Amino acid sequence: MSSPTVPPGHREVAQLDLESVDLTDLGYFEDGPPHELFARMRTEAPVRWNPSADGVGFWSLTRAEDIIAVSRDPETFSSETGGVWARPDTIAPLEFTRNLLMFKDAPEHTKYRKIIQRAFLPRTVTRLEDEIRDIVRGRLATLAGKTESDLVAEIAVPVPLTVISRLLGSPDDDIDRLMQWTEQLGSGVTHNEDRTQVLGEMGQYFAELVARQRGGDRETLADALFNAEVDGKTLNEIEIALFFGILVFAGNDTTRSTFAGGMQALIENPDQLDLLRREPQRIPNAIEEILRWASPLNFFARTATRDTTIGGVDIAAGERIIMWYTAGNRDSAMIPNAEVFDITRDKPTHIAFGGGGPHFCLGAHLARRELTVLLEEVPPRLHDLAINGPVTHLRSHWANSLTSLPVSHRPVSG
Ligand code: HEM
Secondary structure, X not given: OOOOOOOOOHHHHHHOOHHHOOOOOHHHHOOOOOHHHHHHHHHHOOEEEEOOOOOOOEEEEOOHHHXXXXXXXXXXXXXXXXXXXXXXXXXXXXXXXXXXXXXXXXXXXXXXHHHHHHHHOHHHHHOOHHHHHHHHHHHHHOOOOOOEEEHHHHHHOHHHHHHHHHHHOOOHHHXXXXXXXXXXXXXXXXXXXXXXXXXXXHHHHHHHHHHHHOOOOOOOHHHHHHHOEEOOEEOOHHHHHHHHHHHHHHOOHHHHHHHHHHHHHHHHOHHHHHHHHHOHHHHHHHHHXXXXXXXXXXXXXXXXXXXXXXXXEEEOOOOEEEEEHHHHOOOOOOOXXXXXXXXXXXXXXXXXXXXXXXXXOOOHHHHHHHHHHXXXXXXXXXXXXXXXXXXXXXXXXXXXXXXXXXXXOOOOOO
């Protein structure tokens, strides 16, 4: 089995024996997703059996068409049977993680999703816009007088974290704690380590938080959840705490990585950054292209519930399937010239929020709203942006995330 301690270079990718590639080897993700390798897989082996060192292999999908088909067929491709990460017991035993929304199948999934969906309707999210703008402006104010900053640490990390914590009613003083938990869970997914204890701590924290919010004078998300019913029964504090936990985990790193990856792409394509500053009406389209390009979650998994085929390849009941969104998002069969970052595209299609179907990202409106405000506020106030140090990536096959984006710029204006 190939085991690259460093990511394979251009020549090595062309010579790699695809049969031996194990994408759970984090060496492939040292510099971000292995786009060249994914390109070979899309052409030569779009539905490919991935052997892995621990003997638990999986099918790798790299074509958008196959990922979309699997996402939209939850009866054949279950989230509940084997979970949504590379291995069934990633971060905690399946019997625990099955309490989380993304691990449920219909009919349970449909009932629970309906409850939380209300909190994320476009009109509810639009109401948050002023608060998001204040948070972004507050972060820009901390850069006053500076001509160098790290866009990850100073903007990309704190903005979504603060937005989520306000949405949940967490005090700002607890933000570091939420951040630590998110990182511990993320690294648990990447390294397949147990995080049952972290989930327990989060559960206890959120149970106390929702209890404090009950019956207050401000209408909170916790109130909305307390008033909701599943099968005629209201949710208990543990179920609400789980919803809170999932939102912190799902809504934090993803938006952060999209903004950071988008800013990197814009700075590396200065004509497009200038265009966006001059023509802010392009922001909605630019966001879709950034989502496609930065694609912050590399994959989610499913398990086949019966013998089936994907792209003409036989899949046996019980086998796991990993949908590489990052690879599908560079598939020119879905979008022409997929290898080019171009905010002027007419219809920038992507599968960054999933391939459609019942689990499609619940936070998509919120993420788009946050990204809109970020693009409306940051580029017009940070001029002469240039990358002035090493851009570093999280070593993860799951999260496609920058850990540092050092830049120079003129002092914040406006
Ligand atoms: C750019 C930002 C984001 C990206 C790229 C993203 C991506 C995704 C993806 C790929 C899925 C799985 C889709 C599937 O299995 O078909 C998902 C599910 C989910 N996302 Fe997001 N997400 C983002 C932001 C957010 C935010 C801000 C929240 C909430 C605060 C959120 C909450 C959720 C939830 C609750 C689910 C599970 C939905 C279900 O299983 O029914 N996400 N997201």
